[in-house]
Amino acid sequence: MAGPALIELVGLVRTYHVGGTEVKALGGINLTITEGEFVAIMGSSGSGKSTLMNTLGCLDRPDGGTYRLAGTEVAGLDRDALADLRNHTLGFVFQSFNLLSRTSARENVELPLLYAGVGSAERDQRARKALERVGLADRMDHHPNQLSGGQQQRVAIARALVNTPRMILADEPTGNLDTATSIEIMALFQALGREGMTIVLVTHEPDIAVYATRVLTMRDGLIVADRLQEPQQAVASTPPPVAAT
Amino acid sequence: MDPFQTLLVALRALLRNRMRSALTALGIIIGVAAVVAMVAIGEGAKAKVQDAFAALGSNLLILAPGSSLQGGMHGGSGTQPTLTWDDLTAIRTEAPAVLLAAAVLRTNASVISEGQNWWTTVIGSEPEYFQIRSWSASVGRLLEPGDGDGTAKVAVLGETVGRELFGDPAQALGATIRIKGSPYTVIGILTRKGQSPMGQDYDDTVVVPARTFRDKIQGGLARYLSGAVFLGAASPAATRQAQEQVTALLRERHRLAEVDPDDFALRNLTEMAEALQEGQRTIATLLASIAAVSLLVGGIGIMNIMLVSVTERTREIGLRMAVGAKPRHILLQFLLESSLLAFAGGLIGIAFGAAGATWVAWRFGWDIRLDPLVMVGSVGFSAAVGIVFGLYPARKASQLDPIDALRFE
Numbered sequence: 001m002a003g004p005a006l007i008e009l010v011g012l013v014r015t016y017h018v019g020g021t022e023v024k025a026l027g028g029i030n031l032t033i034t035e036g037e038f039v040a041i042m043g044s045s046g047s048g049k050s051t052l053m054n055t056l057g058c059l060d061r062p063d064g065g066t067y068r069l070a071g072t073e074v075a076g077l078d079r080d081a082l083a084d085l086r087n088h089t090l091g092f093v094f095q096s097f098n099l100l101s102r103t104s105a106r107e108n109v110e111l112p113l114l115y116a117g118v119g120s121a122e123r124d125q126r127a128r129k130a131l132e133r134v135g136l137a138d139r140m141d142h143h144p145n146q147l148s149g150g151q152q153q154r155v156a157i158a159r160a161l162v163n164t165p166r167m168i169l170a171d172e173p174t175g176n177l178d179t180a181t182s183i184e185i186m187a188l189f190q191a192l193g194r195e196g197m198t199i200v201l202v203t204h205e206p207d208i209a210v211y212a213t214r215v216l217t218m219r220d221g222l223i224v225a226d227r228l229q230e231p232q233q234a235v236a237s238t239p240p241p242v243a244a245t
Numbered sequence: 246m247d248p249f250q251t252l253l254v255a256l257r258a259l260l261r262n263r264m265r266s267a268l269t270a271l272g273i274i275i276g277v278a279a280v281v282a283m284v285a286i287g288e289g290a291k292a293k294v295q296d297a298f299a300a301l302g303s304n305l306l307i308l309a310p311g312s313s314l315q316g317g318m319h320g321g322s323g324t325q326p327t328l329t330w331d332d333l334t335a336i337r338t339e340a341p342a343v344l345l346a347a348a349v350l351r352t353n354a355s356v357i358s359e360g361q362n363w364w365t366t367v368i369g370s371e372p373e374y375f376q377i378r379s380w381s382a383s384v385g386r387l388l389e390p391g392d393g394d395g396t397a398k399v400a401v402l403g404e405t406v407g408r409e410l411f412g413d414p415a416q417a418l419g420a421t422i423r424i425k426g427s428p429y430t431v432i433g434i435l436t437r438k439g440q441s442p443m444g445q446d447y448d449d450t451v452v453v454p455a456r457t458f459r460d461k462i463q464g465g466l467a468r469y470l471s472g473a474v475f476l477g478a479a480s481p482a483a484t485r486q487a488q489e490q491v492t493a494l495l496r497e498r499h500r501l502a503e504v505d506p507d508d509f510a511l512r513n514l515t516e517m518a519e520a521l522q523e524g525q526r527t528i529a530t531l532l533a534s535i536a537a538v539s540l541l542v543g544g545i546g547i548m549n550i551m552l553v554s555v556t557e558r559t560r561e562i563g564l565r566m567a568v569g570a571k572p573r574h575i576l577l578q579f580l581l582e583s584s585l586l587a588f589a590g591g592l593i594g595i596a597f598g599a600a601g602a603t604w605v606a607w608r609f610g611w612d613i614r615l616d617p618l619v620m621v622g623s624v625g626f627s628a629a630v631g632i633v634f635g636l637y638p639a640r641k642a643s644q645l646d647p648i649d650a651l652r653f654e
Contacts, residue, residue: 054648059648059651079572086567094651098560098563100561
């Protein structure tokens with residue numbers, strides 16, 4: 001676990017102005033995440049974990065401190081450069097899946113490639129591969145409303161993987177799923193982690209955090225606990241839908 | 246992301262909401278259809294006036310002798326024989342803007358064939374007359390320069406006269422007709438010209454050489470030209486020049502002092518035609534403007550729906566941004582959606598407009614002119630409407646904050 005640093009936060013501050021009062025969502029965060037880590041960020045709502053996630057995801061810009069992602073200083077980048085980072089370096093997984101309705105699984109997965117300027121033949125091929133990777137080879141042309149919640153989230157994970165990112169950011173990825181399905185999804189994340197993918201996951205469920213290799217706990221915009229752990233192995237009730245690559 | 250992909254994305258988004266897309270496009274369809282139909286009808290009316298004046302003669306000026314003045318009473322145009330045959334010769338040689346000039350003497354007389362007679366207008370004129378009026382022979386020939394010199398007794402019949410006297414106008418060729426007791430050989434039949442703007446039948450006429458007319462049909466003082474002179478200018482623009490040159494020439498020849506009024510009347514029919522066309526153009530423009538307002542309303546409809554669509558799809562926009570869409574991708578996508586709507590609406594509108602105008606033409610017998618340029622223009626305009634009215638919603642979409650957009654409920 002001593003790979004190169006993928007994320008380096010130094011004194012990261014983010015302040016919101018709500019009705020004239022200042023709310024410090026992030027009060028000076030120092031954090032280093034190295035390549036291949038599986039990090040769970042925990043904390044109650046309002047602890048700043050979502051803001052941290054958005055900042056890590058280059059969706060939000062900090063007011064102070066520095067953020068280096070894969071060696072790039074993010075603070076000075078414009079909207080286009082941030083979009084490129086999100087496109088090439090990061091993959092997002094959301095609580096509510098955020099798939100385009102009335103659009104097939106394959107086309108949903110192709111979306112990041114579309115903005116990366118990948119040609120249609122290669123897009124198709126890579127989307128198929130990503131869907132096979134998450135065990136949905138037989139659901140490529142299904143629309144989201146024809147898929148179960150777990151399957152929808154796996155489409156979203158395939159979409160996050162398709163442009164070979166350096167890191168996956170998952171915001172409460174199991175929040176809308178039942179326990180059995182949650183474990184399936186965590187098994188998929190763990191499988192990806194074993195292949196060397198860096199994963200940062202926000203959750204408020206301790207049951208989910210046990211599958212990570214490192215757990216950060218946040219309170220009032222600060223990291224109050226940071227511990228490494230031996231992860232519990234997620235064993236899906238159905239065989240893990242991970243094809244060997 | 247190449248533009249073609251963006252186009253596909255926009256197209257798919259529109260097809261996901263077929264009914265809404267169709268209703269939004271309807272505003273543009275009605276607008277473009279109205280513009281196309283109104284312009285077709287307006288142009289048709291204009292062309293009708295133009296054709297009517299073209300039938301009268303191209304770039305025509307009519308010169309008539311002056312009015313007599315006896316005891317304070319004006320006798321009206323042509324009552325005083327002030328024009329001489331020498332004037333005509335002078336115009337031909339000294340007014341360069343006048344391309345063609347022909348004396349036109351006219352009277353009404355009965356024309357008799359073997360079995361029929363017909364009361365018609367008999368015109369004594371010269372070969373140039375047919376050129377000025379752009380009139381050709383359907384059968385036989387027109388008057389030629391030789392006919393005038395020797396007082397040849399030949400006649401060219403209008404189609405109506407040919408039909409009334411001989412049944413079939415073509416039968417008249419070579420036959421003999423009598424006017425005021427003298428026999429004339431029919432050498433040609435004129436092509437059909439139809440009605441004047443005032444409803445007069447152009448084809449109800451017989452044309453004989455001017456000298457023959459003077460000698461045999463209606464005499465007069467040998468020096469004076471007891472009729473009108475038709476003048477043809479080189480172009481519509483040259484008619485004004487011709488008017489000025491002829492006026493100056495005649496005033497000089499008639500030795501009129503600065504204060505004297507003209508002792509002749511010179512009317513520029515091209516200017517009259519242009520004035521009439523101007524009126525038609527005003528009406529056509531007015532109609533098209535009203536139609537353009539409906540196109541504008543259609544554009545506002547597009548903006549309205551695009552704003553709703555942007556709000557509705559906020560999360561989609563957020564997601565697209567999260568996976569790497571740049572603001573310009575989002576801007577382009579929504580702009581393409583609105584311009585596609587407008588463009589498709591424009592195409593359908595053209596079809597409806599053309600069909601509507603054709604129906605009006607068929608139902609009311611109006612003249613219409615479907616101008617491809619207007620059609621291309623109105624589709625281009627409606628696409629522009631789509632872009633202009635799509636710009637605000639598209640900009641709004643592209644400027645969304647990805648976090649807010651993703652969290653939008």
